[in-house]
Amino acid sequence: MMWAMRKSTHTPEYDALCSCLKRVREKAGLSQRQLAVKLNVPHSWVAKVEMGERRLDLIEFAWFTRFCGEDPARLAQELLRQIVEAAPHATAERRRR
Numbered sequence: 001m002m003w004a005m006r007k008s009t010h011t012p013e014y015d016a017l018c019s020c021l022k023r024v025r026e027k028a029g030l031s032q033r034q035l036a037v038k039l040n041v042p043h044s045w046v047a048k049v050e051m052g053e054r055r056l057d058l059i060e061f062a063w064f065t066r067f068c069g070e071d072p073a074r075l076a077q078e079l080l081r082q083i084v085e086a087a088p089h090a091t092a093e094r095r096r097r
Contacts, residue, residue, distance in 0.1 A: 028068040
């Protein structure tokens with residue numbers, strides 16, 4: 001049986017990503033509007049990213065986190081570790097199929 005991948009934006013893992021981005025922005029002391037100015041995007045873009053209404057690619061993740069004073073590589077590694085640790089059985093099940 002073939003494993004069907006569901007949309008990542010509808011998962012607890014994506015919720016964790018969005019929560020992380022919001023925490024990073026708040027830790028940097030930036031409002032959504034202030035970060036939007038730094039990123040040269042509408043403030044609604046930041047709000048939609050944090051609410052999970054807009055997908056974020058890897059490059060945008062790097063820009064978002066860097067403008068908040070974080071190391072994108074370190075943060076991505078931390079997030080991936082949390083995701084794998086939260087659902088090790090799901091990851092192993094996917095590899096078997």
